[in-house]
Amino acid sequence: MNLKELARHLNLSPTTVSRALNGYPEVSEATRRRVSEAAAKFQYRPSATAARLATGKSRTIGHLTPLGAHDMINPHFSDFLAGAGEVYAARDYDVLFTVVRPEEEAEHYRTLARSGRVDGVILHAPVAADPRIPLLAELRLPFICHGRSHDMPVDYAWLDVNNRRSFKRATEFLLDLGHTRLALINGLETMSFAHRRRLGFEEALGERSLRVDPDLIRSADMTEPFGYHAARDMLGRPDSPTAFLTSSSIIAIGVARAAQEQGYGVGRDVSIVTHDDCLSAFVDRDDVPVFTAVRSSIREAGKRAAEMLLDTIEEPGGPPAQELWEAELVIGRSTGPAPRAG
Amino acid sequence: MNLKELARHLNLSPTTVSRALNGYPEVSEATRRRVSEAAAKFQYRPSATAARLATGKSRTIGHLTPLGAHDMINPHFSDFLAGAGEVYAARDYDVLFTVVRPEEEAEHYRTLARSGRVDGVILHAPVAADPRIPLLAELRLPFICHGRSHDMPVDYAWLDVNNRRSFKRATEFLLDLGHTRLALINGLETMSFAHRRRLGFEEALGERSLRVDPDLIRSADMTEPFGYHAARDMLGRPDSPTAFLTSSSIIAIGVARAAQEQGYGVGRDVSIVTHDDCLSAFVDRDDVPVFTAVRSSIREAGKRAAEMLLDTIEEPGGPPAQELWEAELVIGRSTGPAPRAG
DNA sequence: GAATGCATCCAAAACGCTTTGGACGACAGC
DNA sequence: GCTGTCGTCCAAAGCGTTTTGGATGCATTC
Numbered sequence: 001m002n003l004k005e006l007a008r009h010l011n012l013s014p015t016t017v018s019r020a021l022n023g024y025p026e027v028s029e030a031t032r033r034r035v036s037e038a039a040a041k042f043q044y045r046p047s048a049t050a051a052r053l054a055t056g057k058s059r060t061i062g063h064l065t066p067l068g069a070h071d072m073i074n075p076h077f078s079d080f081l082a083g084a085g086e087v088y089a090a091r092d093y094d095v096l097f098t099v100v101r102p103e104e105e106a107e108h109y110r111t112l113a114r115s116g117r118v119d120g121v122i123l124h125a126p127v128a129a130d131p132r133i134p135l136l137a138e139l140r141l142p143f144i145c146h147g148r149s150h151d152m153p154v155d156y157a158w159l160d161v162n163n164r165r166s167f168k169r170a171t172e173f174l175l176d177l178g179h180t181r182l183a184l185i186n187g188l189e190t191m192s193f194a195h196r197r198r199l200g201f202e203e204a205l206g207e208r209s210l211r212v213d214p215d216l217i218r219s220a221d222m223t224e225p226f227g228y229h230a231a232r233d234m235l236g237r238p239d240s241p242t243a244f245l246t247s248s249s250i251i252a253i254g255v256a257r258a259a260q261e262q263g264y265g266v267g268r269d270v271s272i273v274t275h276d277d278c279l280s281a282f283v284d285r286d287d288v289p290v291f292t293a294v295r296s297s298i299r300e301a302g303k304r305a306a307e308m309l310l311d312t313i314e315e316p317g318g319p320p321a322q323e324l325w326e327a328e329l330v331i332g333r334s335t336g337p338a339p340r341a342g
Numbered sequence: 343m344n345l346k347e348l349a350r351h352l353n354l355s356p357t358t359v360s361r362a363l364n365g366y367p368e369v370s371e372a373t374r375r376r377v378s379e380a381a382a383k384f385q386y387r388p389s390a391t392a393a394r395l396a397t398g399k400s401r402t403i404g405h406l407t408p409l410g411a412h413d414m415i416n417p418h419f420s421d422f423l424a425g426a427g428e429v430y431a432a433r434d435y436d437v438l439f440t441v442v443r444p445e446e447e448a449e450h451y452r453t454l455a456r457s458g459r460v461d462g463v464i465l466h467a468p469v470a471a472d473p474r475i476p477l478l479a480e481l482r483l484p485f486i487c488h489g490r491s492h493d494m495p496v497d498y499a500w501l502d503v504n505n506r507r508s509f510k511r512a513t514e515f516l517l518d519l520g521h522t523r524l525a526l527i528n529g530l531e532t533m534s535f536a537h538r539r540r541l542g543f544e545e546a547l548g549e550r551s552l553r554v555d556p557d558l559i560r561s562a563d564m565t566e567p568f569g570y571h572a573a574r575d576m577l578g579r580p581d582s583p584t585a586f587l588t589s590s591s592i593i594a595i596g597v598a599r600a601a602q603e604q605g606y607g608v609g610r611d612v613s614i615v616t617h618d619d620c621l622s623a624f625v626d627r628d629d630v631p632v633f634t635a636v637r638s639s640i641r642e643a644g645k646r647a648a649e650m651l652l653d654t655i656e657e658p659g660g661p662p663a664q665e666l667w668e669a670e671l672v673i674g675r676s677t678g679p680a681p682r683a684g
Numbered sequence: 685g686a687a688t689g690c691a692t693c694c695a696a697a698a699c700g701c702t703t704t705g706g707a708c709g710a711c712a713g714c
Numbered sequence: 715g716c717t718g719t720c721g722t723c724c725a726a727a728g729c730g731t732t733t734t735g736g737a738t739g740c741a742t743t744c
Binding site: 002003004014015018019022046047048049050051052053054055 | 729
């Protein structure tokens with residue numbers, strides 16, 4: 001059942017039926033009701049394709065995921081997409097998901113913009129002076145960045161967690177417990193979020209006049225084995241750290257495994273504070289959570305980012321939307337006073 | 343730059359340009375070359391929307407994700423989608439990703455089929471006698487199911503891991519090591535994969551005339567805390583199990599945590615065999631992996647499932663494509679001989 | 685009573701592609 | 715020389731919407 005058929009059924013023109021359905025004013029309430037009832041009865045759904053062609057609007061948001069053959073897949077991604085997807089569904093947008101080889105990412109944005117297949121895109125995992133940001137601005141493709149690119153002079157829309165402050169707070173929390181040898185097991189520091197976390201870590205140490213020991217900082221893709229190996233190395237040396245800050249729950253699990261394996265009690269001999277994205281598979285909502293953590297739900301971030309993007313698409317012209325979220329510090333069982341030197 | 347403009351530039355009709363670009367035979371090689379060079383020069387990209395409207399084909403695959411407000415998000419999903427996405431990109435298909443409330447899933451498939459926005463869909467997480475399978479067949483929407491629905495009389499396309507056999511093998515492996523008290527920490531047994539794993543587990547026990555102890559079987563969403571709590575309960579009782587089979591690495595991590603916390607050495611006092619989906623965040627590729635596991639890459643499954651679906655879309659009419667993969671048993675450090683009763 | 689305004693509707697053009705159904709020569713077969 | 719066939723090209727008709735630019739009738743105004 002298409003528009004023309006429906007119109008014929010009603011003895012109306014396609015024009016009027018279209019207007020009635022889309023809420024235009026120049027149609028009487030009586031016929032509008034008649035039209036919508038018929039549409040419901042015949043289960044008429046306008047062809048999205050035809051509507052796109054006619055309007056030039058796609059009602060589609062692009063998620064471009066650069067991925068090399070052997071790259072790791074970010075497990076945070078599904079939570080973010082799930083959050084965003086709820087908003088898209090509620091506001092009747094589609095999402096076009098594309099995997100693209102990293103070296104082709106820019107070119108892909110170009111063709112995406114030209115083709116008009118999307119009304120906007122979400123930018124993930126920004127790095128320092130991220131070239132995608134000026135590119136998207138140049139292409140006039142509305143976007144919102146999940147995270148902020150550092151060393152980026154121009155203004156753009158973003159939603160970010162205050163990673164610097166949250167890691168500063170987490171570090172101070174450990175310092176207050178008496179720890180002086182702190183390790184940071186970070187994500188890849190080309191990523192802006194990891195860069196900012198390191199800054200917060202160093203800032204807190206600096207304010208207490210503590211030296212930053214480069215041997216106690218590691219950064220890599222955030223996997224469990226990475227956390228394990230990093231912690232094992234560090235705990236195996238003299239003058240080993242008594243506390244760890246980790247950039248994800250997955251890393252923290254690896255760290256805890258290494259600690260336990262070497263006979264350290266987590267929360268007693270060794271403390272761990274992690275950033276917790278509230279991923280579904282690691283919900284840590286016991287009365288007393290396993291890990292002390294700075295928490296911020298990535299699913300909620302996905303929801304909000306999608307809302308912000310759709311708002312600017314539907315109501316363009318304002319200043320770029322920006323939101324900075326503070327993470328919540330939740331005390332769990334993985335932290336305790338620094339063990340007495342001995 | 344659209345088709346008409348490009349045609350004018352070349353002093354050709356849009357018809358000829360279209361045919362040249364799409365590889366139709368009735369155009370001379372000379373003009374074909376001339377056309378493709380001009381297209382490259384002007385960076386002409388045909389409007390996908392217009393092409394869809396004209397052909398009725400969408401070159402789009404749908405991924406529908408039912409998700410309640412508080413449901414957990416399956417972390418396997420991003421790996422699967424990444425694998426499938428590589429294939430879509432290579433073969434120039436789009437993927438339409440939609441989050442939908444569980445109670446609206448069927449209705450959504452209906453509108454999706456009517457709207458012609460997708461050429462096919464991928465079905466995830468089948469359950470017993472999954473109603474979506476006859477629905478999609480009725481809608482004549484090509485699909486492939488990742489996993490097999492059990493108690494499903496009709497024939498349909500699927501790609502699955504032989505979960506029953508892999509869990510049978512894993513169980514036999516533990517039995518051969520002398521364990522007699524085995525626990526199964528499973529995913530939700532409404533899911534077909536979990537159901538089959540249980541069958542394999544019970545089959546192996548039955549063949550050795552061992553009783554299946556219902557107290558040693560748990561099933562729930564596969565999270566780390568679930569594994570932890572299940573194992574802690576079981577280990578805390580008299581006559582506790584000496585070996586665990588778990589349905590995911592995430593559960594296994596929780597089990598290991600519980601074991602270590604109670605002073606059991608993993609691989610010595612307590613053995614663990616897990617199913618390993620080869621998720622990026624848990625790559626366990628050391629010389630001797632942490633967990634003994636039955637392995638099957640979900641990313642590869644995504645790739646293959648996408649290929650199978652696209653093949654049947656482009657070449658319809660054959661029998662439903664079906665592939666059953668055997669998982670690989672990899673010996674790690676989490677298993678050892680059953681401790682002597684003492 | 686003519687002019688104006690308003691509410692309601694419609695015909696037809698666009699959107700950018702694909703595809704149907706020829707047109708037009710060139711060339712071969714008889 | 716006439717008919718067929720083949721290779722190459724094109725005009726025009728879709729595909730299913732939205733949107734432009736009226737048309738029509740009726741009430742209101744002076």
